[in-house]
Amino acid sequence: MNIWTQKSIELANQKNYLDLLYKVYPLSANLRREMNDVVKTDIERATSNQDNEALLNILISQTNAKNIVFPIKDSYVAYLKHDSSAITKNPNTVNRIAGILYEMGYEEIIDKATTPKETNRQIGPLFGAWVHSGALGATITTDSSVFLSATENMIFDGSDDDRMRFANQHLGYSRNKGLDFLAKFNNKYVIGEAKFLSDFGGSQNSDFEDAELTLRATFNPTNKTVNKIAIIDGVLYINSCAGRKPANKLRTNFTDNEVILSAVLLRDYLYSL
Secondary structure, three states, X not given: OOHHHHHHHHHHHHOOHHHHHOOOOOOOOOOOXXXXXXXXXXXXXXXXXXXXXXXXXXXXHHHHOOOOOOXXXXXXXXXXXXXXXXXXXXXXXXXXXXXXXXXXXXXXXXXXXXXXXXXXXOHHHHHHHHHHOOOOOOEEEOOHHHHHHOOOOEEEOOOHHHHHHHHHHHOOEOOOOOOOEEEEEOOEEEEEEEEEEOOOOHHHHHHHHHHHHHHOOOEOOOOOOEEEEEEEEEHHHOHHHOOOOOHHHHHHOOOOOOEEEOHHHHHHHHHOO
């Protein structure tokens, strides 16, 4: 096990880990999704007129734009999202779904459609915002040419795809997958994925595996030193959960050279290079 993984486990079990982590992932109270007043008016009109096709078209167009969630869970809705022309071709299905919506009424339709985002859906952008804030104490740039030629410590603050393209072109990175982190410290490049595992199972385990793939990605030879890291936080560091996957994997499947660490320790790691 890498020393930074050991430090992360110790931090999580002996100190105020969650209080420190909140600086990186400051989850806010779940705010309701916003819906345009014009859209609300259109939904109210379609509901009042019991215009089945209009109501479904409005709601599906909004869910496809990721503004709202569809007000009911129905296995046929996903099909309609992918093929809106099916709305006119399947009147019985449309009538059935619309009937459920009419029973709910306009107010409940709006209430369900604008339900707050789940906390775990807030997490994605927070790591990037924390890095962008300057918390790591290094110069930040979005200019790839500046980053490439820099002799000082620097963080590349482009998009995930921008970081991937830079790593593909200059560092021999072979995955067709965006990167959450790209920096240069002491003339050594550092690339990584950042994940917050709020629980075990399902997509949380998949997130760990995604970070693992980046950590173990094959690199084409270049004349640059590249350090691959996985910046992972959450329940996998709890000692009493050591038998759970991926907590067990963290403790048994990685070598001393494979760096998995908490974001809380990222600054210390970078300045140790």
